[in-house]
Each structure stands twice: as C-alpha cells, then as structure tokens.
Amino acid sequence: MKPLKIAIIGAGPAGLAASLFLTRAGHTTDIIERFDSPAPVGSALMLQPTGLTVLESLGLGPAIHAAGNRIDRLFGTETTRGRVVLDVRYNALPGGRYGLGVHRAALFDTLYDEVSARRYPIHTGQCVIGVVEEGSGSYLSVEGGERLGPYDLVIDASGARSELVTASPVAPRARNLVYGAFWATLDCPDGLVDQSALTQRYDKASVMIGVLPIGSRRPNLPKQAALFWSLKVADADEVRKRGLERWKQTIRGYWPECEPLLEQITDWDQLTLARYAHRTVMTPYSGRTVFVGDAAHSTSPQLGQGANMALLDVAALAHALAGHETIDAALAAYAKARRMHVRLFQLLSAAFTPFYQSDSAALAWIRDRLVATIAQVPPAPQILAGIVSGTLVDPFHGAGLRECDWLRQAVPQPS
Template identity: 90%
Template sequence: MKPFKIAIVGAGPAGLAASLLLSRAGHATDIIERFDSPAPVGSALMLQPTGLTVLESLGLGPAIHAAGNRIDRLFGTETTHGRIVLDVRYSALPGGRYGLGVHRAALFDTLHDEVSARRHPIHTGLRVIGVTEEASGSYLSVEGGDRLGPYDLVIDASGARSELVASSPVAPRARNLVYGAFWATLECPDGLVDQAALTQRYDKASVMIGVLPVGSRRPQMPKQAALFWSLKVADADDVRKRGLDRWKQTIRGYWPECEPLLEQITDWDQLTLARYAHRTVRTPFSGRTVFVGDAAHSTSPQLGQGANMALLDVAALAHALAGHESIEAALLAYARARRMHVRLFQLLSAAFTPFYQSDAAALAWIRDRLVATIAKVPPAPQILAGIVSGTLIDPFNGAGLRECDWLRRAAPQPS
C-alpha cells in the first residue's frame, strides 16, 4: 500500500500507539490534541497480555515493565463473613501469562517519550469538531474556524466522549452507568497488600474497595498503589459535602488496613471521580474516519480491558492497512478483525458488572455463595483467567500479532 497522510485525533495511549505503528509502516501522521499540553487522565489501570503484546511489538516492553508491577491474581472478599467472592489466577492458563498494574501516567509517558524521540508531530490546543470529506481528501474542522488537511484517513482516538463519533451516522446509543468510582494513586508501604494481586473488598454489590499495586512511574519514585472506591455517580457531591474524614472513616470500617493509604489523602483534589458508560459502535468507521478505543466502544472497568482493547484496535488497523490496496477495503478488514473480540468482551462486562457494582442485593447474595465454589471447578478457572487476560478468544491473529513468550520474558536475564 502507498503511504498515506493520516490525522489522529487525540494524544492518549490509543492515538500515540497509532502514530508509532503507522509511522513505522511508512505513513505520515499528525496527532491533533485539544489540550495545550498532552497529559494522562485518571489514576491506574491493568495491562493484560493483549495490551502488553502490542507494546512489546513496538519495542516498549522493557520500559513499561520497569514502570509497572506484575499482577498474578485478582482476589476479593465480602466484608461481612470474609467469603472469597473473586479469585482469578493467571496461572490457570498455560504459558506464564500475567497482568501489569501501571499508573496511567506511566503508560502515557512510555508512549509519549517514544513519539517525541521519533519526532512525530503533535499539534496541541486544537479542538476538532467535525470532519468533511471532499474529492481531495478529508478535512478537520477546528473550533475557531480553522481547517486542517487534506488527509487520506482520519483516526478518532479521542475517547469515550468523542464529538466525532457522536455526530457521525454510526453514533451508538450510550447508557451511562449508575456506578463510578473515586480513584487515588498513593505511596504503597511494603506489606500493606499482596504486591502480586489486585485486592478488593465488597459489601453486597453497592460497595467495592480495591487496592492495585502499580509500581513506580519513574525509577526514582517510590512504589505506589491505586486505591478505588465504588459509588453512585449521583451521590458523589453528597459524599464530598459530608466531608473527607467521614468518607475515610467509612473505608476504615470496611478495611482498617488501608489506613496508611487514607492518611495520605488530605484533599478531595487528590481523588478523581471516574464515570462510565456502556456503548459500542456497530460499524467502527464512517467514510474515511475510523474509530478506535473508547471512541468505538466503552464499558464498565470491571474486566479491566479498556486500554488493552484500544491498543489491539490500533494494531488491527495498522495490520489491515498494510494488507489491503485501498483504505475502504482496509477499514472493512479492521471491522471484521475486531468485531467478535469487542462484542464478546462488551457482553461479558455488561453481564459481570451487576454482580459487583449495582443495587441488586439478590445478585450479590448469589455471588457471595456460589462464585468461590464454581470458580474452583474446571474449566471455570481457565475461563475466568481467559476473560481477565483478554484471551478467551484469539485477539492476536486479526491484529497481525504473535503473543509474547511470557515465560521467557519473566526468566532472569544473564548478567
């Protein structure tokens, strides 16, 4: 395929990774970012074998592993009787898979440093409000009246609140989720939690508290962990009005061992309120504008797939462009390559979320009494590990990727 001039709207992880993958294939990319200085949004995330494989393909595996923290297990108990209601181990699958807890800033820094080192152009302070297709190519309409272009292809990587997908003919219906979460990234003392686990506590399905060790954003920084507290988004203002001390006391009541984290929180500004919506674009392109990451699909974070799905999207798009003679054929191939994987994990997330984040006391009762038992009976451990790792069905072939040899990567390197 001939080289194309491609506009990438959004300088988040999906947009930065798209620029790296497409520039490596010989295309010219412009990243268009609405903020004056690109920066990460949010607290922490889990990189799964899927997203890690994409980063490895870009040569960024060592950098992200140095910044993150290996996670081998997801473990949760309910607070009343201490029943185990979540116990997923990557080791249930062969091949040595694992997750990586990382600060969102660490993922952003890893990708942004590489983009900067390769001098990919990033145009900042430009809010793209529309795309117009003409015979000479696609033009971006920018707030204030400017116009950018022409481009052969526009990639919308601007996230769940994308204005481009909302105004497109393929705009999906969005269902705002009742529950969101407060997040904070804090220094994590040794021994506070299992460093190789995402640990969670539940009271029915309406209270969820979690601690995710995320390593160190930079080598000189101390080890950190993300603390998150699930709540109804509509209740967030009332929680703030009742005061920080009362909120902290509530967490102490459920999980007293969190005190070393809580004592670091002295202001509401240290907490980020995350809101979630469930939406899936049925066809992830319109004309010569293609949607990736949260612009194409978003859901609850219960399965921890968001950033990983975005990285798979851009890898699949780059692979489709490399294998077809026209953009139109490549976009159809991209849609086919991602369809089953995206729909499966959107469905699974929608199905699992009410058991862990809802007012459904009956679902919590079922979870508390059955999950731990069922999860021990084969093939349930393997299925759950496949869901968490994002590999329940093969996500790699359609993206032109070969999964990493995790056992080799984890082995000590000769000095």
C-alpha cells in the same frame, strides 16, 4: 497500500500508539490534541497480556515493565464473613501469563516519550469539531474556524466522549452506568497488600474497595498503589459535602489496614471521580474516518480491558492498512478483525458488572455463594483466566501479532 497522510485525533495511549504503528509502516501522521499540553487522564489501569503484547511489538516492553508491577492474581472477599468471592489466577492457563498494574501516566510517558524521540508531530491546543470529506481528501474543522488537511484518513482516538463519533452516521447509543468510582494514586508501604494481586473488598454489590499495586512511574519514585472506592455517580456530591474524614472513616470500617493509604489523602482534589458508560459502535468507521479505543467502544472497568482493547484496535488497523490496497477494503477488514473480540468482551463486562456494582442484594448473594463456588471447579478457573487476560478468543491473529513468550520473558514477581 501507498503511503497515506493520516490525522490522529487525540494524544492518549491509542493515538500515540497509532502514530508509532503507522509511521513505522511508512505513513505520515499528524496527532491533533485539544489540550495545550498532552497529559494522562486517570489513576491506574491493568495491562493484560493483550496490551503487553502490543507494546512489546512496538519495542516498548522493557520500558513499561520497568514502570509497572506484575499482577498474578485478582482476589476479593466480602466484608461480613470474609468469604472469598473472587480468586482469579493467570496461571490457571499454561504459558506463564500475568498482568501489569501501571499508573496511567507511566503508560502515557512510555508512548509519548517514544513519539517525541522520533519527532512525530503533535499539534496541541486544537479542538477538532468536525470532519468534512471533499473529493479524495478529508478536512478537519477546528474550533475557532481553522481548517486542517487534506488527509487521506482520519483516526478518532479521542475517547469515550468523542464528539466526532456522536455526530457520525454510526453514532452508538450510550447507556451511562449508575456506578462510578473515586480513584487515588498513593505511596504504597511494603506489606500493606499482596504486591502480586489486585485485592478487593465487597459489601453486597453496592460497596467495592480495591487496592492495585502499580509500581513506580519513574525509577527514582516510591512504589505506589491505586485505591478505588465504588459509588453511585449521583451520590458523589453528597459524599463530598459530608466531608473527607467521614468518607475515610467508612473505608476504615470495611478495611482498617488501608489507613496508611487514607492518611495520605488530605484533600478531595487527590481523588478522581471516574464515570462509565456502555456503548459500542457497530461499524467502527464512517467514510474515511475510523474510530478506535473508547471512541469505538466503552464499558465498565470490571474486566480491566479498556486500554488493552484500544491498543489492539490500533494494531489491527495498522495490520489491515498494510494488507489491503484501498482504504475502504482496509477499514472493512479492521472492523471484521475486531468485531468478535470487542463484542464478546462488551457482553461479558455488561453481564459481570451488576454482580459487583449495583443495588441488587440478590445478585450479591448469588455471587458470594454460588458463583464463588463454581469458580473453583474446572474449567471455570481456566475460563476466568482467559476472560481476565483478554484471550478467551484469539485477539492476536486479526492484529497481525504473535503473543509474547511469557515464560521466556520471565518477568519476576514482586518481592
């Protein structure tokens, strides 16, 4: 395909990675960001072998590994009897896979620093409210009356609350999830939790507390962990009214060992309330506007796939553009390449979420007794490892990627 002029809406991880992939392929990109200063949103995330492979293909593997913390296991117990109800190990499958716990800011910094070093343009303080196609070009309508363009292609990487996808003919139906979570990023003393595990505690399905070690955002900073507490979004204001100390005391009752984390929280402003919605754009493009990441699909964070899916999206889009002569053909190929992987993990996330975030005592009972037992019987450990790593079906071929050789990379486990 001839070189294109491409507008990328949003300077989050998906938008920044898209710029790196596409400029490397010879296209020209403009990143359009609504905020005056691009910045990360949120506390922490898990980079799976899928997302790590995408970053490695961009030459950013060493940088993100230096900032993150290797995770080899997802481990959870219920609080009443201490019964193990979650124990997923990446090494249940051969190949040496692992996850990487990272601060969202570390992922943002890694991509943003690379975009800035290459002097790819980022236009800040411009809120795109619409796209108009005229002839062979697309024009962006910006809040305040300005018009940008023409562009050959528009990539919407503006996230789950994208106004562009909502106004498009392919707008999905969104189902807001009842449960969200408070998140905080805190210094993590040695020995507090298993540094190689995402550790969780549950009381039925209505209470979930987790600690994810996420390394250090910068080399000179202390090691950190993300603390999260699941709750109904509608109850968040009431929880705040009851006071911070009462909330902390509730966590102490379930998990007293979290005290070194709790004592660092002195203000509600240290906690971010995350809200989640389940939505999938069945055809992730309309005209010459294509949707990637949370703009195209979003769900609960139970399987830890969000950022990884976004990175796979932009890799698949760049691969499709490189392999076809027309934009129409490339967008159809992009949609086909991502369809099975996206829909499978949307389905799995929707199926798993009620077992961990719901009012159902029955589902919690099944989880604590039946599911936990079945999960130890082959091939269940292998299937669960494939689900968590994002590789239950091949996500790499359609994105033109080859999975990393994890054993050769030999990233050390946390000490």
